[in-house]
Amino acid sequence: MGRYLFRLPDVGEGVAEAEIVVWHVKPGDAIKEDASLVDVMTDKATVDMTSPVEGVVTAIHGEIGTMLPVGSVLVELEVDGPGNAAGELPVSAAAPPASAPVTQPPSPKPPEPSKPAPKPVAASVVAPPRRQPGQVPFAAPATRRRAFELGVPLQFVPGSGPGGRVLPEDLDAYLATGGRPAAPDGLVEKTGIDDSRIIGLRRKIAEKMQDAKRRIPHIAYVEECDLTELESLRAELNAGRKDGQPKLTLLPFLMRALVRVLPEFPQMNARYDDDENVLHKYEGIHIGIATQTPGGLMVPVVRHAEARDIWDCARELLRVAGAAKAGSATREELSGSTITLTSLGTLGGIVSTPVINHPEVAIIGPNKLVERPVVQGSFVTVRKMMNLSSSFDHRIVDGYDAALFIQRLKRLLEHPALIFMEDAA
Template identity: 55%
Template sequence: MGEYVIKMPDVGEGIAEAELVEWQVKVGDLVREDMVLAAVMTDKATVEIPSSVNGEVLWLGADLGAKVAIGAPLIRLKVEGDGNVVAGAVAEIAEAPMEAATPAPKQEAVAVAAPVMEKAKPATLAPSRPVASATIAAAPRAEGEKPLASPSVRLRARDAGIDLRQIIGSGPAGRISHEDIDAFIAHGGSQPGGIRSGAPVARTEVEEIKVIGLRRKIAEKMALSKSRIPHIMYAEEVDVTALEELRTTLNRDKKADHPRLTILPFLMRAMVKALAENPQLNARYDDDAGVVHRYAGVHIGIAAQTPAGLVVPVVKHAEARNLWESAIELNRLSDAAKAGTASRDELSGSTITISSLGAIGGIISTPVINYPEVAIIGVNKIAVRPVWDGTAFVPRKIMNLSSSFDHRVIDGWDAAVFIQRLKTLLETPALIFVEG
């Protein structure tokens, strides 16, 4: 018998380290070649680390959330044969505690856009077999036994309220796939809101969730923004009745290869016109150097919720795009962000950001500025409300804009002038398309 050390591989992008976001195994587990052992996260991607040999886990080289240097020992296995560790080196590795991994440092300025997790390259696994009914009926795993599943499968199960221990995976070593979850749900598996028998029971469980990966990067960026930027918030209601009529007409008569228009491309075009008159809002503030950078190009970040968390894809040079071009690029970036394939360049470089929760956007919100920008425009939901026209109340479609500004750079008057200009353009949408 010998010992085999798997080191942190070079995951590309010229990085020196990666954050460990998930262990798929524990000490004592038997693993097979190509079985996924761990998942690590770089600034733009989550990568699964497979085993290159069959063996038994003897040692794990880092805690979740730790930064592991490229080439550092990640896991040690007992294997048949001589392994790849020479005598003497084994003891050195074994004596190194898990805490020896580089702890996650407090980050300085974070990239303009929160990074997105790209689809990891899957390990080469054996072809999956059909999910048998035994997959559903099998007894749950013992307490403490961690099911094998990818980060995306775990996220889906957590969102659906499914205990993965209740599912026997159909993949290698019992690895659980999305198809296994589909089969579990189809056969009446546990779902949130399910019917419970008996009287209500007090629950005392406390779930401890370590903040790592993309969630930690989002937390760090939000804390940075709120700690360094004195926010001023300005809300205004906008009558978008005429805009909605125009949008409906354009969607009805659109070309087959054009996407369906939402309100966002109209808002983007209105922002381009309003920023031409108020250039101080299309800027970033380098508060360490005491310099405001105003940009001629309008690069609009669109805060988007994805299965992995909040990311901000950026529509570059919105000033050079017409309504349909803006919609096409917006759709392309949104799809890439949700699929986890958006590149680092597509997630950085914004000069002003839009935050929209769509139909669940509420009446008012307090968006956090995308540091180091100086303004963010929040879009609330559209609702039909009675409006007095001078003689009677008439139904109108009203939408609120809830926006935040860096009060070190933007005065309340400037914020109000900008939002009132947006209001005029959106309430009289023909003005959006008037040149000059």
């Protein structure tokens, strides 16, 4: 029998470390070749690590949430044959680093003399009725004397005895709470704290949002759009869609409007490398779709929207968003976007200030679509209105260009036939 050390491999794209997010094995497990060992998360995606050998797990290394560099031992296995760790000490038996202090267990303290503890009031006991203002509290002389010696106003101590009598244990319980009167109507203070480590996807989201807000000076711009005509067109197209064609939401129209407008504003369809001071402007339009998943926010990408019609945009949007929600999206499907759309649908609110998906320079966020009275000429009519919120990297995009860009989008969305006409943007 031999030992096999499974190390964190180089998963490519310059990734130097990864975070343990899920263990699939434990010591003592007999596993087959290609069995799942552990899921690790890189800056790009979650990767399932499988065993290249058959054997028995003897040790695993790293708790969930631990960051490990490439080459670190993740799993030790006992295998038939020599394995790959001949002559090496078992990792689990290796001595701790010299810099790691060895903590000795504290010496046991001699027992202290026992003291009578206040008898706690059971949580299930119904709170006594509140004492009316001016009502004299009932209590035994000994209880009154003890309250006087302790400086406790007896009228504030709730009594649990017959008729609201203050018992000795009531005084003890009152003192145990710091001398605070009981909350009215049986209400109680809650002091519990639930601590949880921020790991996995939630940690990646936190790091990315913090990095984006720290590095990018955001400029926000909001414009309202009349989508009455677009909604009418969308309803007609959905009513006549063929078998296999997806149902159209607002986003495919917005994607196609971006395709029409972005060539006029190439600095918007870009990624800014602020370490090298280089702005990469792209001909292809790769639209990130901010998607809420069970694990948190992810941004799958619809690539080459310029080469897709509105039905294909809708189809690909459903595919990549579905993969993200199911946890099956690949690194390629979660990277490479050049501009991002973020929408909360009916939860979109009136206005939002979306955070730019670094290193992009622009993000567009449609808000909630609502019917509102609108003045048109001398008349008031009901129209379907929606605000369009947006954020731009002010290092690259001037305020004038941001406003002009959104106005171009507004024109296409309010007159949706222009989206399908050449040279109409």
